[in-house]
Amino acid sequence: MNESNPPDGPAPGPFPLPAVPATSSMPPPVPASALSGAASSHPAVLSSNRSDDDAVPAIEVRNLSKVFGGLKAVDNLSFKVMPGQVVGFVGANGAGKTTTMRILASLEMPTRGTAKICGIDVVDRPYEIRKLLGWMPDAYGTYAHMTVVEYLDFFARALGYSGKECHDRVEEVMDFADLTPIADRFMDKLSKGMGQRLCLGRTLIHEPPVLILDEPAAGLDPKARVELKHLIRLLAEEGRTIFISSHILTELGEMCDSLLFVDKGRIVRHGTAQELMKGGKVGVTTYLVETSGDPLALESWATMAPDVQPTEVLKRGVRIEIPTEDTEVITLVLKRMLNEGIPVTEFRREERRLEDVFVETLGSLEEGAQN
Amino acid sequence: MAEPSATPGELRDFSHRLSPMLVKELRQGLRSKAFALSFILLQGGMIIFSLAAASDRSGGQGSSGVFWFILGCALLLVMPMRGSEALGSEINSGTMELLFLTRLSALRIAFGKWIAIFSQTCLLVVSILPFLILRYYLGGINVVQEIQILCLLLLASGVLTAGLIGFSGANHPLLRLLRIGVMVIGGFFLVVALGNMVMSFGSIFGTPSFSMWWVVLGAAVYATYFVYAFLDLGASRIAPLGTNHSTRKRLIGLLAIAVTFGLHFMGLPWGVGFTLVIIIALPLGIESLTEYPTLTRGILRPFTETSKVPVLGRLSAHLLAPGWHTGYFFYLLLVGLGALSLSLESSIDGDGWCAYFVGAAALAFPLLIIRLFFRNAPNSFLFYFVIQLAQFLVFLLLLWIWDDTSFRGSDWVFPFSGLFPLAGFFMGLNEESRWFEILGVAVVIFLLTTVVVLVTGIGLHTRMSRLFGLVSRKRKIETGEEEEESDESTATHLNS
Numbered sequence: 064m065n066e067s068n069p070p071d072g073p074a075p076g077p078f079p080l081p082a083v084p085a086t087s088s089m090p091p092p093v094p095a096s097a098l099s100g101a102a103s104s105h106p107a108v109l110s111s112n113r114s115d116d117d118a119v120p121a122i123e124v125r126n127l128s129k130v131f132g133g134l135k136a137v138d139n140l141s142f143k144v145m146p147g148q149v150v151g152f153v154g155a156n157g158a159g160k161t162t163t164m165r166i167l168a169s170l171e172m173p174t175r176g177t178a179k180i181c182g183i184d185v186v187d188r189p190y191e192i193r194k195l196l197g198w199m200p201d202a203y204g205t206y207a208h209m210t211v212v213e214y215l216d217f218f219a220r221a222l223g224y225s226g227k228e229c230h231d232r233v234e235e236v237m238d239f240a241d242l243t244p245i246a247d248r249f250m251d252k253l254s255k256g257m258g259q260r261l262c263l264g265r266t267l268i269h270e271p272p273v274l275i276l277d278e279p280a281a282g283l284d285p286k287a288r289v290e291l292k293h294l295i296r297l298l299a300e301e302g303r304t305i306f307i308s309s310h311i312l313t314e315l316g317e318m319c320d321s322l323l324f325v326d327k328g329r330i331v332r333h334g335t336a337q338e339l340m341k342g343g344k345v346g347v348t349t350y351l352v353e354t355s356g357d358p359l360a361l362e363s364w365a366t367m368a369p370d371v372q373p374t375e376v377l378k379r380g381v382r383i384e385i386p387t388e389d390t391e392v393i394t395l396v397l398k399r400m401l402n403e404g405i406p407v408t409e410f411r412r413e414e415r416r417l418e419d420v421f422v423e424t425l426g427s428l429e430e431g432a433q434n
Numbered sequence: 435m436a437e438p439s440a441t442p443g444e445l446r447d448f449s450h451r452l453s454p455m456l457v458k459e460l461r462q463g464l465r466s467k468a469f470a471l472s473f474i475l476l477q478g479g480m481i482i483f484s485l486a487a488a489s490d491r492s493g494g495q496g497s498s499g500v501f502w503f504i505l506g507c508a509l510l511l512v513m514p515m516r517g518s519e520a521l522g523s524e525i526n527s528g529t530m531e532l533l534f535l536t537r538l539s540a541l542r543i544a545f546g547k548w549i550a551i552f553s554q555t556c557l558l559v560v561s562i563l564p565f566l567i568l569r570y571y572l573g574g575i576n577v578v579q580e581i582q583i584l585c586l587l588l589l590a591s592g593v594l595t596a597g598l599i600g601f602s603g604a605n606h607p608l609l610r611l612l613r614i615g616v617m618v619i620g621g622f623f624l625v626v627a628l629g630n631m632v633m634s635f636g637s638i639f640g641t642p643s644f645s646m647w648w649v650v651l652g653a654a655v656y657a658t659y660f661v662y663a664f665l666d667l668g669a670s671r672i673a674p675l676g677t678n679h680s681t682r683k684r685l686i687g688l689l690a691i692a693v694t695f696g697l698h699f700m701g702l703p704w705g706v707g708f709t710l711v712i713i714i715a716l717p718l719g720i721e722s723l724t725e726y727p728t729l730t731r732g733i734l735r736p737f738t739e740t741s742k743v744p745v746l747g748r749l750s751a752h753l754l755a756p757g758w759h760t761g762y763f764f765y766l767l768l769v770g771l772g773a774l775s776l777s778l779e780s781s782i783d784g785d786g787w788c789a790y791f792v793g794a795a796a797l798a799f800p801l802l803i804i805r806l807f808f809r810n811a812p813n814s815f816l817f818y819f820v821i822q823l824a825q826f827l828v829f830l831l832l833l834w835i836w837d838d839t840s841f842r843g844s845d846w847v848f849p850f851s852g853l854f855p856l857a858g859f860f861m862g863l864n865e866e867s868r869w870f871e872i873l874g875v876a877v878v879i880f881l882l883t884t885v886v887v888l889v890t891g892i893g894l895h896t897r898m899s900r901l902f903g904l905v906s907r908k909r910k911i912e913t914g915e916e917e918e919e920s921d922e923s924t925a926t927h928l929n930s
Contacts, residue, residue, distance in 0.1 A: 132810070168531075168535065169535075169674065169676070170531050170534065170535075170674050171674070172674075172676050172728065172730070186676055186730050186731075186732060187730065187731050187732045188732060189674070189676055189677075189732070190537075193534075193535050193536070193537075196535070198531075198532075198535055200528060200531065200532070202528045203528070204524075204527040204528035204529030204530075204532060205527060205529075206458070206462060206527075206529065207462060207466075208461065208462045208465035208466060209458070209461060209462060213458075213461060217454050217457065217458045218532070218536060220450065220454035220457075221454045221455070221533065221536035221537060221538050222536050222537060223537050225450055226450060229450065265532070
């Protein structure tokens, strides 16, 4: 093995963006404005101010389907992620997230359709894909009787590094993921958070321009989640394309340029977190009303009152929806409440959360299916 | 366990000259309790043996049995068993896929695991050399002969380890059971083959004192093939879909058979030659019959790009590309080569030929059942053995009916067993004079399998031809001979 860069391997230096290969076959991307929001039969193109519309997509999925036996895990999925974007992939368990990610990582064969990383087909040239891709699975595997530094050294060498370059890569990754203090610790003695940091470190060894992270925050305590989120932010700032799935939507909303909601193997919504939170029930505002009295009495009043719809009874109050954003109407609702003698202690407008949008989306899909 | 104090700087040394997989496996293996325990037990056993041998009046000769028993247990049982979870443990801990995303191929992963265990086995052997020398001083032994036996034991240990690693990728409980069964049967054949070789190689080459080394050399050549074959079997079970393990495996298998034919013409007795051909062809044939047909442009491209005559390359793909639809024709080729090997024996009679073809039909029979009734079976390898097992149970039932006194005289059962070739095979052993009755039905089954495979596999062959068209079009586009019309037409991958 030579001491310089491995043949066809990644370029040296701290996480540089690679030259994106040009392909003549790439169709021009569809304007994002035309597609974001509700589900579309066209591929979802997720744009941000960081992306270049003329660039080859970092991830391109077209009419992708995967069938296991009789089960359609992925159903005609199409989307594009432009270089430098951070995209969240959101869905319930069994929605097809992991299968899609595994296909992108060339670990699973699609039944139909194509998936490309930086313009290279994952089925045609899986070995080339692996140089461009860092994949972090939902469960990181450990090796008994191996230390953190040995683990990273093994993967660095398995990825084609040797000698000083290998040593430098391992050191750089350990510094980045703050693994140096635990370098000599055996892997089976690591906490979940340390393990996830190590797994992320392994993912970065060959400086891949595209990262696919499957549930990286699953099972982490709040502190470890914050640390991991910080690392992902740093990677995004370096200009890497990050495709990430998670159940913790609030954090995804903060980290991601765009989000893809997927259900039963299909994209059901996509757009930025702001776009998605604005969408849904247009013109409906949600308020949290807290009372020192009986919340059930407040709920029965809300059921009878015009312009008010109770949605949830809480321990000290009720969450209500008012079908307008007109402040006069909202003030009138509050006045009526007080006039009825309801002891209101707090009346606060609630922003919609991504979780709500996601649940609403799934709910409306189910309703649509039933109708 | 004391934690090592290695720093990244220290990792640049010796280990970087070795394969990363070997280094990883050695790090894990040498730190494991299993190795430490087997090393200590072996040394303990050898010390006890030495003390016993020293007090034995007949010298070292009297205690030879104990010495070889202890060594045999360590080399043929303890060390190979360490390979039984080699690939399975990677799959279960979720690290196998991480390895695939490196530059390590599935075969290199399996080979790394094997070489690490084999190195530890060698380490054990080196550690007992002082005891071997001690035996020499105690008298009554031939050191050269013992070293030759030690070499053969080491080779057998390597093959057994590779076998267990090869089957360790199978996670299904039934396949785990099968793994043990195959290893017992395989071990039996291995011992027979090694024994035959020991008996026969000596007569082929040189003087008696020199010939044993030729035996060791011949055993090493075949052991190398079997180690490769087993490891590639494991590699093909763990490799991600879209990787071609069939072509290389089939070609190397054919080469091994060709070498055996060559040795036969150099004087290798027929018994050994035929046994070797069957041992090589049997797992290769079963593997070919049960392969999943993964057809992508990436897999088919080398057939046209590496061949100077693209048409020949395309044709060879219909015999060597992955999948049962090509595997069946490859199996027929193996049956033909086996028949050729059989024909080299002048004393072969009609019964022998019948037994051979009924056996061959019995092996192909499950494919007929799978193609007719279980076309969407998720794991045809497992299904194959389930059907073989079912055949065996039917055989027991037929044998019971046939042997039962109340059914005596109803010979209708006998030819009916031909519908279940394996059953027919066993029943034929009891009634050699009636082989031809079974053969008639078995030949029909053989022909029927061929027709069904042809009909159900025609779609896959057509897809291959279509993909070859796409490959050559893509190539022309890349070289600028043709302009691309639409990305869609070349975008779809066909995966049956």
